[in-house]
Amino acid sequence: MTETSHCTSEQLIAQGYDGPWPAPIKLNLFLHITGRRGDGYHDLQTLFQLLDYGDDLYFRLRPDAKIRRHGSTLPGLSPENDLITRAARLLRKYGSPELGADIYLVKRSPLGGGVGGGSSDAATTLLALNRLWNLNLPIEHLVQLATILGADVPVFVCGHSAWAEGRGEVLHPATLPPRWYLVLTPDEHISTARLFAETDLKRDCPRLSLPVPDDDTPDDNVFTPLVLRQSPAVRHAYEWLNQKGLSPRMTGTGSCIFSSFDSKSDAESIRSMLPPELNGFVARGLNVSPLLEKLDPK
Numbered sequence: 001m002t003e004t005s006h007c008t009s010e011q012l013i014a015q016g017y018d019g020p021w022p023a024p025i026k027l028n029l030f031l032h033i034t035g036r037r038g039d040g041y042h043d044l045q046t047l048f049q050l051l052d053y054g055d056d057l058y059f060r061l062r063p064d065a066k067i068r069r070h071g072s073t074l075p076g077l078s079p080e081n082d083l084i085t086r087a088a089r090l091l092r093k094y095g096s097p098e099l100g101a102d103i104y105l106v107k108r109s110p111l112g113g114g115v116g117g118g119s120s121d122a123a124t125t126l127l128a129l130n131r132l133w134n135l136n137l138p139i140e141h142l143v144q145l146a147t148i149l150g151a152d153v154p155v156f157v158c159g160h161s162a163w164a165e166g167r168g169e170v171l172h173p174a175t176l177p178p179r180w181y182l183v184l185t186p187d188e189h190i191s192t193a194r195l196f197a198e199t200d201l202k203r204d205c206p207r208l209s210l211p212v213p214d215d216d217t218p219d220d221n222v223f224t225p226l227v228l229r230q231s232p233a234v235r236h237a238y239e240w241l242n243q244k245g246l247s248p249r250m251t252g253t254g255s256c257i258f259s260s261f262d263s264k265s266d267a268e269s270i271r272s273m274l275p276p277e278l279n280g281f282v283a284r285g286l287n288v289s290p291l292l293e294k295l296d297p298k
Contacts, residue, residue, distance in 0.1 A: 012058045012104055019058030022290040023124040024050050025115040027251045027258055031221040032205035045165045045208055048155045049176060053283035054109050057124050059132055062100035072107035083122035090145055091126055095135050112189030114252025116152040123156030124291055159289035163210040172210050175287055180267040183258045184280040186233035190254040198226050219249055227254040237278055
């Protein structure tokens with residue numbers, strides 16, 4: 001990740017930006033494939049846990065129909081083609097063609113880690129510009145747009161931890177017990193397309209009746225054995241947590257590995273033991289996204 005410029009929140013607000021608008025990331029507490037679909041996609045079942053960690057976005061309206069991205073840039077992807085810009089252009093179809101915006105991204109979430117950072121950025125863009133452009137589209141319409149952008153975008157638009165099925169767009173809100181998470185972030189981008197093409201990917205998990213009682217919630221991810229076989233960096237992170245008896249899990253299609261804890265102090269204690277080659281962060285699990293609180297402050 002590189003920065004085209006470095007601005008503090010105070011500097012951005014002084015320049016006329018509105019924000020920060022939070023874009024929290026997620027963990028998949030389990031991930032199953034239950035079959036193939038006629039449209040070429042797979043049917044999934046998963047449990048999304050939102051975290052109090054992620055990116056921030058700032059928005060400044062402009063009257064010249066231009067949508068400009070600033071701040072953090074993503075390697076190998078021009079700002080004109082990332083999910084943030086695509087979300088803004090998609091939303092603008094439902095308003096005046098003169099609508100424009102400067103969008104400044106402060107990136108904290110790991111890239112290609114299976115935590116939905118780009119999807120959350122897109123969801124925040126939809127919700128923020130729907131408000132700032134005075135479009136007032138209902139949430140159901142925004143979820144439809146989110147589905148066009150990607151399978152993980154709808155859960156961030158809805159703003160609740162949730163059970164999910166279908167491609168990930170059929171959501172059942174979940175109320176999860178309070179937990180803290182240590183998330184390790186191996187510096188490796190995992191190819192989702194390559195994983196789905198693997199011949200030994202398990203595609204026939206028994207279909208669960210959602211929601212599942214807490215005591216019966218699975219904790220496995222069908223992609224984990226494939227990624228551990230392909231990636232020494234991910235395998236090292238997984239084995240380090242496993243050797244400490246911390247029941248590591250992988251989120252999404254990788255590469256982030258996580259363990260859960262009863263308290264922040266327990267999670268921070270393990271983080272303090274990380275060897276120099278392993279990086280990670282501690283975050284609290286959320287049932288409701290801070291983005292919803294931004295939209296509807298109590």
